[in-house]
Amino acid sequence: MPTVLSIPRTLFDKIWDAHVVADGPAGYQLIYVDRILLYEGAAPSFAMLAKRGLKIRKPTHVLAVADHFAASGPLASLSSAGREAIDQLERACREHGVAYLPPDHPDQGIVHVIGPETGFTLPGTVMICGDSHTSTNGAFGCIAFGVGATEIANGLAAQCLWQSKPRVMRINLDGKSAPWVGAKDIVLEIIRRIGASGATGYAIEFAGETVRAMSMESRMTLCNMAIEAGARFGLIAPDETTFAWLRGRRFSPGPGSWRAAMSAWRTLASDVGARFDTELAISVENIVPMVSWGTSLDDVASITAGVPNAGASRTTGDAVFQRKLHYMGLAPGTRLETLPIDRVFIGSCTNSRLEDLRIAAAVLRGQRAVVPGLVVPGSQAVRRAAEAEGLHRVFIDAGLVWAQPGCSMCCALNGDAAQPGERVASTSNRNFEGRQGPGVRTYLMSPAMAAAAAVAGRITDVRKLKAR
Amino acid sequence: MDPFTRVEAVAAPMDAANIDTDQIIPIHQLRDLQRPHGDYARSLFHNHRFGPDGSEDPTFVLNLPAYRQARILVAGDNFGCGSSREMAVWALRDFGFRVLIASGFGDIFLRNCAMNGVLTVTLPAATCGALRRQLHEAPGVVVSVDLPNQTVKGPDGVLHAFEIDAFRKACLLRGMDELDLALEQAVAIVAWEADRDRVSPWVAL
Numbered sequence: 001m002p003t004v005l006s007i008p009r010t011l012f013d014k015i016w017d018a019h020v021v022a023d024g025p026a027g028y029q030l031i032y033v034d035r036i037l038l039y040e041g042a043a044p045s046f047a048m049l050a051k052r053g054l055k056i057r058k059p060t061h062v063l064a065v066a067d068h069f070a071a072s073g074p075l076a077s078l079s080s081a082g083r084e085a086i087d088q089l090e091r092a093c094r095e096h097g098v099a100y101l102p103p104d105h106p107d108q109g110i111v112h113v114i115g116p117e118t119g120f121t122l123p124g125t126v127m128i129c130g131d132s133h134t135s136t137n138g139a140f141g142c143i144a145f146g147v148g149a150t151e152i153a154n155g156l157a158a159q160c161l162w163q164s165k166p167r168v169m170r171i172n173l174d175g176k177s178a179p180w181v182g183a184k185d186i187v188l189e190i191i192r193r194i195g196a197s198g199a200t201g202y203a204i205e206f207a208g209e210t211v212r213a214m215s216m217e218s219r220m221t222l223c224n225m226a227i228e229a230g231a232r233f234g235l236i237a238p239d240e241t242t243f244a245w246l247r248g249r250r251f252s253p254g255p256g257s258w259r260a261a262m263s264a265w266r267t268l269a270s271d272v273g274a275r276f277d278t279e280l281a282i283s284v285e286n287i288v289p290m291v292s293w294g295t296s297l298d299d300v301a302s303i304t305a306g307v308p309n310a311g312a313s314r315t316t317g318d319a320v321f322q323r324k325l326h327y328m329g330l331a332p333g334t335r336l337e338t339l340p341i342d343r344v345f346i347g348s349c350t351n352s353r354l355e356d357l358r359i360a361a362a363v364l365r366g367q368r369a370v371v372p373g374l375v376v377p378g379s380q381a382v383r384r385a386a387e388a389e390g391l392h393r394v395f396i397d398a399g400l401v402w403a404q405p406g407c408s409m410c411c412a413l414n415g416d417a418a419q420p421g422e423r424v425a426s427t428s429n430r431n432f433e434g435r436q437g438p439g440v441r442t443y444l445m446s447p448a449m450a451a452a453a454a455v456a457g458r459i460t461d462v463r464k465l466k467a468r
Numbered sequence: 469m470d471p472f473t474r475v476e477a478v479a480a481p482m483d484a485a486n487i488d489t490d491q492i493i494p495i496h497q498l499r500d501l502q503r504p505h506g507d508y509a510r511s512l513f514h515n516h517r518f519g520p521d522g523s524e525d526p527t528f529v530l531n532l533p534a535y536r537q538a539r540i541l542v543a544g545d546n547f548g549c550g551s552s553r554e555m556a557v558w559a560l561r562d563f564g565f566r567v568l569i570a571s572g573f574g575d576i577f578l579r580n581c582a583m584n585g586v587l588t589v590t591l592p593a594a595t596c597g598a599l600r601r602q603l604h605e606a607p608g609v610v611v612s613v614d615l616p617n618q619t620v621k622g623p624d625g626v627l628h629a630f631e632i633d634a635f636r637k638a639c640l641l642r643g644m645d646e647l648d649l650a651l652e653q654a655v656a657i658v659a660w661e662a663d664r665d666r667v668s669p670w671v672a673l
Binding site: 122124158160162261323433435 | 484490552584
C-alpha cells in the first residue's frame with residue numbers, strides 16, 4: 001500500500017537519489033561516481049592531478065583503454081602522435097595503479113564498447129568518461145555521462161562531482177520496426193522530431209515494448225545518440241536481457257554476489273505513476289531507413305525524402321542553410337537516394353558491435369563494394385567473434401578493409417580521414433563540418449544502409465536492395 | 469580560477485545555431501596532448517579562421533579588425549553542442565573571451581565553461597538576435613555584463629536580466645574551485661562509501 005513517503009520515482013531519480021553524498025547550495029548535489037572510464041584524452045586530467053599533488057581516490061574503480069588514437073591497421077602503422085598519446089596513457093595508468101588496455105590487448109576496443117563488454121558498466125551505478133558518448137553505457141540502467149578534462153580530474157581525486165539534477169524525459173517506443181530498420185534509424189527519427197537540442201537539460205529514459213525486445217547492442221545505439229539530441233544521459237531499465245549479457249563478465253558480480261546483485265537490479269525501473277518532465281510516445285512501425293544530409297543532427301530525413309528547400313529547416317536561417325548546401329555540395333530538393341558516395345565507414349561506438357556487423361554482412365554477402373571502405377569492429381572481442389562467424393570474409397570479399405578496433409574514421413584522430421570533398425556513408429554519430437577530415441561530407445546512417453551504399457555507390461534504400 | 473564580477477568589452481556576433489565544439493576546436497588541433505594551458509588561442513575556430521594554406525580568411529568574424537579584441541561572444545542556439553572536449557573552452561578563454569551569450573548551450577559545454585571561469589549567459593533567442601544585429605551594425609561596440617546584478621547591457625543601453633543558478637554564481641564571484649568544495653566533504657564521502665560497500669558490495673572492485 002503506497003504511503004505518503006513512497007512517491008513514485010523514475011529510474012533516473014532512484015539511481016541519482018542513491019548517489020547523493022551531500023546536498024550543496026542552490027540545488028546542487030555531490031554525486032558519487034562509481035566508475036570512471038579513461039582513454040588517451042585523459043592526459044590533461046592526469047596533468048591536473050600531478051599539478052595539485054593529488055592521487056586517484058579509487059584506482060580500482062577506473063578502467064583505461066587506447067581507442068581514439070589506435071591504428072586501424074597493424075600496430076606498426078600507429079602515428080607518432082598516437083604513439084606518444086598511448087605511451088603517455090600507459091605511463092599514467094602504471095603510475096596510478098589503474099587497469100589499462102593497450103591496443104593489442106585481447107580486451108581492448110572503443111571505450112564504450114569495452115565498458116559493457118567487461119562488465120565494468122553495471123546497472124544502478126554512476127559513471128563518467130571524458131567523452132560525450134558515455135551515455136551509451138546508460139543502456140545498462142546506469143547514470144553515465146560525458147564530462148570534460150577538469151571534471152575527470154575532479155572525479156578521479158574526489159570520486160564525486162557537484163551536479164544539478166537534470167529534468168527527465170521518457171520516450172516510449174512501441175510496435176515492431178520494419179525489416180532492415182533498426183535502432184539507428186529509430187534514434188535518428190527521434191532526433192528528427194525533437195531536434196538536436198530537443199533534450200538539452202534532460203536525461204532521456206528509453207522505454208516501451210520496442211526497447212524490451214531490443215538486444216543490448218541496439219539499446220546501446222539508442223543511448224549513444226541521446227547526446228545528439230542534447231541529452232548528456234540516456235538510460236534503459238535493466239531486465240533479463242541485461243542480466244544475461246552481464247553474467248560471467250570480467251568485472252560483473254561473481255557467483256557469490258550474483259543473486260544479491262540481480263535482486264537489487266530488479267528494483268531499477270521507473271515506478272508506475274512516476275512523473276516525467278516530458279513524455280513522448282512513438283510508434284516505430286512506420287519508421288523507414290534514415291539518413292543525415294547536412295552538418296548538424298537537425299539535418300536528418302527519411303531515405304524517401306529529399307534535401308529540403310530553403311526555409312524548411314527548423315532553426316537555420318537562410319545563410320546557414322546555404323552554407324550547409326555549399327559544404328555538402330547539394331542542391332535543394334535533391335532526392336537523397338540519388339546522392340553518390342565515395343567511401344564507406346562501418347564502425348564507431350554507435351554501431352560497431354557484433355549485431356551491427358552481422359547486419360552489414362547480411363547486406364554485403366555475395367556483393368562487391370564499388371567504393372573503398374573500412375569496417376572497424378568495436379573491440380578485439382567483437383573482432384574475434386565476427387571472424388568466428390566468417391563475417392570478415394564477407395567484408396574482405398566485398399573489397400572493404402577489415403580493421404583493428406578503435407574510433408578510427410568517426411573523428412579521424414588516428415589519421416583515418418577521408419579526402420576533402422569526399423562523401424562518406426558512415427555509421428558514426430556526427431556529421432559536423434570537418435568531423436571526418438577537413439572538407440569531408442558525412443552522411444550518417446545505419447550499418448544496413450552503409451553496407452547498401454557501399455554496394456550501390458550512392459545513398460540507397462536498403463529495403464529495395466534486399467528485395468531484389 | 470580568477471574571480472569574475474563585471475566585464476565591459478567589445479562583443480562579437482556569431483549568428484548560426486548549433487555551433488559545435490568541432491568548429492570551436494577541430495580534432496587536428498588536439499593531437500598534441502602536452503600543450504600547456506594558455507596556448508590554445510591559435511586553435512580557436514581554426515578551420516574557419518584559417519584556410520588550408522594557413523592564411524587568415526579575412527571574412528571570418530573574428531578576423532575582422534573590430535572583433536579581434538572581443539571578450540564577449542553573442543551566439544545563436546545550442547552553442548557548444550557536440551563533443552565534450554574542454555579544449556573548446558580553453559581556446560575561447562585563451563583568445564580572450566570571458567562571457568558567452570546565447571539562447572542555449574550544450575550541457576557538457578556549460579559545465580566545462582563553469583570549470584574555467586567563463587560565464588555563460590542564456591537570453592531569449594529574440595534578445596540574442598537583437599544584440600547581434602546591433603553588433604553587426606556597429607562593429608566594435610561594447611557590451612557590459614554584470615554578474616552580481618545579473619544584467620547584460622546592450623550597445624543601445626537597454627538592460628537585459630539573466631538567470632543563473634546561485635551555486636555557479638557564487639563559484640564565479642569567488643573564483644571557487646569545485647574540487648576543493650568536494651574534498652571538504654571527505655567525512656561524508658567515506659560514510660557513503662561504507663554504506664555502499666555494505667548494501668552493494670559487488671560495485672567495489
